[in-house]
Amino acid sequence: MTAGEFSKFAHELVEWMARYMENVESYPVKSSVSPGEIFNRLPDHPPSEPETFEAFFEDFNRIILPGITHWQSPNFYAYFPANTSPPSILAEMLTAALGVQCMIWETSPAATELEEKMMNWLRDMIGLPEYFEGVIQDTASTSTLAAIIAAREKITAFATNENGLYNLNKLRVYCSQQAHSSVDKAVKIAGIGIRNLVKIETRPDYSLDPEKLLIAIEEDKKNGFIPCCVVATLGTTGVTAIDPIREIGEICSRENIWLHVDAALAGTALILPEFRWMINGSEFINSFVFNPHKWMFTNFDCSAFFIKDANTLIRTFEILPEYLKTRTRGKVNDYRDWGVPLGRRFRALKLWCVIRLYGVKGLQNMIRNHISIARELANLISLEPDFELMAPVTLNTVCFRFKTPDADDDRLNILNEKLNHYINDSGKLYLTHTTVNGKYILRMVTAQTNVTMNHVKKSWEFIKSTARSMNY
Numbered sequence: 001m002t003a004g005e006f007s008k009f010a011h012e013l014v015e016w017m018a019r020y021m022e023n024v025e026s027y028p029v030k031s032s033v034s035p036g037e038i039f040n041r042l043p044d045h046p047p048s049e050p051e052t053f054e055a056f057f058e059d060f061n062r063i064i065l066p067g068i069t070h071w072q073s074p075n076f077y078a079y080f081p082a083n084t085s086p087p088s089i090l091a092e093m094l095t096a097a098l099g100v101q102c103m104i105w106e107t108s109p110a111a112t113e114l115e116e117k118m119m120n121w122l123r124d125m126i127g128l129p130e131y132f133e134g135v136i137q138d139t140a141s142t143s144t145l146a147a148i149i150a151a152r153e154k155i156t157a158f159a160t161n162e163n164g165l166y167n168l169n170k171l172r173v174y175c176s177q178q179a180h181s182s183v184d185k186a187v188k189i190a191g192i193g194i195r196n197l198v199k200i201e202t203r204p205d206y207s208l209d210p211e212k213l214l215i216a217i218e219e220d221k222k223n224g225f226i227p228c229c230v231v232a233t234l235g236t237t238g239v240t241a242i243d244p245i246r247e248i249g250e251i252c253s254r255e256n257i258w259l260h261v262d263a264a265l266a267g268t269a270l271i272l273p274e275f276r277w278m279i280n281g282s283e284f285i286n287s288f289v290f291n292p293h294k295w296m297f298t299n300f301d302c303s304a305f306f307i308k309d310a311n312t313l314i315r316t317f318e319i320l321p322e323y324l325k326t327r328t329r330g331k332v333n334d335y336r337d338w339g340v341p342l343g344r345r346f347r348a349l350k351l352w353c354v355i356r357l358y359g360v361k362g363l364q365n366m367i368r369n370h371i372s373i374a375r376e377l378a379n380l381i382s383l384e385p386d387f388e389l390m391a392p393v394t395l396n397t398v399c400f401r402f403k404t405p406d407a408d409d410d411r412l413n414i415l416n417e418k419l420n421h422y423i424n425d426s427g428k429l430y431l432t433h434t435t436v437n438g439k440y441i442l443r444m445v446t447a448q449t450n451v452t453m454n455h456v457k458k459s460w461e462f463i464k465s466t467a468r469s470m471n472y
């Protein structure tokens, strides 16, 4: 492809992107293709001769787009969001063009130093103590894995890296019953074993019960186990419960246990002074993760991982083969030693662009707006006698279910699952479910970049009328 052709196609794509972003609401939110449909429309063999960009792009529109679920639609209320924004997309274009691989300082000093600065900005924006140092990981799952492996090395005096996994079945990790499955995955990969992940009961608001945590730790110590790490969650994935950091932290500090905080979604709300209570007790935190790629308008992937004692992390992950030896080692951050992968994308650029173009105030306004939309929706739901709210609304997630007179939970579970499928198959909006205490509940997350109360009102009307027109 010549430079001239590149320029022509690039301009066409930018036009397409702008139109897409403008019209994303008009697509069915959730793709309705069946399994195998896209696969079967693609050729079984690669072309041996070069094809044109036009042919590629035509197939993108014809074959790929129908199989896309539109995460950037303001009617996307499913899971947690993976928001983009125009500033983030523009910076991603530059990142793609530079195509740098940022494994060490020397492979692009600006990438490393911008990352260091952005992590300081973010740390201060969310109110973590100044001694925290940060690094961008791909996902919260990777960040939590890095935290648990670092905790493992700390408690075993770095002997596990050296000798392997023998004797590891004595270590214990704790989290609430509502914690994310990435904790389960991490204890498996770290060699600690899923049997040694202790899931602590929650309080009525679904947050971890610190008294139950203390009992579990004491019981474990009596039985010869070694408590290694507690993972507390701010904003659990099911119902956005907030674990009490201070009470958990006091236990961890007394017992010499690593405290990792998973704030994948909720960390963004910490940029609001009125939500700083969530990290009351931050002096007890050893590591902390939140995903700007969820709620802070920054393209996936971008997970901000903060660590109190970076030396422990570096000692856990550092490697130094001959080909990576440099003259600057020790004087700069070589982020390959701060986690699992060697190769790293230049992710700091989009963060820089997002934070600068919105400003902290702009970001705060958008987040506050999402939170107030959730409250207003909760209020609308509470006015309807045939719907009920199923969890406290703290942030941007509203949990509810449809109910009919005299139906028991089993019946309501079937009914709400059916309702969920009807709604999503309509293409008008997309929401997902969870279960708590055996109850199937619908979750509506009002946190997509461009969602407004108008979208939510329309969606709510549709949910109500769909529910009431079902046969039951």
Ligand SMILES: *Cc1c(COP(=O)(O)O)cnc(C)c1O
Pocket: 080, 138, 139, 140, 141, 142, 180, 182, 233, 235, 236, 237, 262, 263, 264, 265, 291, 303
């Ligand atoms: C989304 C989420 C995760 C996983 O995030 P990834 O970045 O996709 O790994 C972990 N913990 C919580 C609480 C989450 O909501």
